[in-house]
Amino acid sequence: MVVTLVLTTRLSKSERSYWEGWQQHKDPEAGNYLVERYLPLVDYIIQRFAFSLPKTVDKDDIRSLAYEGLLDAFDKFNIERDLKFETYATWRIKGAVIDGLRTRDWLPRSIRDKVKKIEKAYIELEQQKNASVTDEDVSAYLGITKAELNKTVAEAALSSMVSIDEPDYNENDPSGKYSTLEDNRAASPEKHLTEQAIKESLAQAIDRLPEKEKLVVSLCYFEELKLTEIAEVLSVSVSRVSQLHSKAILRLRAATLAVHDHY
Missing domain, CATH: 1.10.1740.10 (RNA polymerase sigma factor, region 2, helix turn helix motif)
Structure with a gap:
């Protein structure tokens, strides 16, 4: 349509x-x-x-x-x-x-707990390697199979969406929470420093994404293609595109959480 x-x-x-x-x-x-x-x-x-x-x-x-x-x-x-x-x-x-x-509350607490563990794994492993990590790396770190990891990622899709797209608008500035990173009028130098660090961390995290995940993010958020359209571009199933998207968002969220923990 x-x-x-x-x-x-x-x-x-x-x-x-x-x-x-x-x-x-x-x-x-x-x-x-x-x-x-x-x-x-x-x-x-x-x-x-x-x-x-x-x-x-x-x-x-x-x-x-x-x-x-x-x-x-x-x-x-x-x-x-x-x-x-x-x-x-x-x-x-x-x-x-x-x-x-x-x-x-569509997402059970057990799934939320698993998501947090996966995010922590991404944070620690990618900080150690300064590069994107594979499913095998994360699975081995958590002591689970690759199939279990993928199942959790699929179940956690809603959590990924909420964390990255959560709006924080008001009547005068109906924009997303990350748009506040452009606000140069912030009174606190510490806040400005944190915001700059988040932007830099996100840029680096996007650059480190595996090629397919990076392509899905680009087609989704920059080209604004639909799920089915991206599946056609990549010649994969719709569920595979959803999985790649969820993994990318978990990696990016992990990058922002690492900055917040540091500051």
């Missing part, structure tokens, strides 16, 4: 009337117009979440949460600001989905 949305920031008179009609009077006609216009954004974001959702998650539940996020964005979007609605709504929708998943 190709998502086609108008990306203009200046509203036409007719569109402004719809926004005002909904925000000021909850006019049904205006609401229907906005939903029809921007519902493809919900479909697009659900496709993006497909990378990280385990099979136990009901896709209808995800759609419901995403739709609630879209409606929330309709109510809170400031039409006077020079900001694309798509940008604002994307973080509102992602936030609604992540908050909903956390509330329902």
Whole structure:
């Protein structure tokens, strides 16, 4: 499905009337117009979440949460600001989905504990080697089989998604938590130093990723391809792409955790 949305920031008179009609009077006609216009954004974001959702998650539940996020964005979007609605709504929708998943606690504590051990293994092994480590390295370090490692990575996909995509927006700056790394107005020199270290650590971690994992990250976050599209590019199964994505995110999260532990 190709998502086609108008990306203009200046509203036409007719569109402004719809926004005002909904925000000021909850006019049904205006609401229907906005939903029809921007519902493809919900479909697009659900496709993006497909990378990280385990099979136990009901896709209808995800759609419901995403739709609630879209409606929330309709109510809170400031039409006077020079900001694309798509940008604002994307973080509102992602936030609604992540908050909903956390509330329902889809990931068992046993899986969370295993994830922490894997992250610790990545931290310690990659610090020792100053290079990316293989599945065999991590499996041997943890005393488990490669099959057990891959099973845990697959089960931990939701944890990976939440940790890297968790939004931390507010009404004036609807952006992700990592966008704060660009804030040069930070009052604390220590905070600025930590943020710079995180950026450098992430850049190094991305550069160290195995080629396939690096390619999946690039196609996912820079080219914005869907799960199925990346599978076609790499000539592998969709589940394999999801596995590569999860491993890459675990490595990157481990890199940021190492910086936080150091400071």
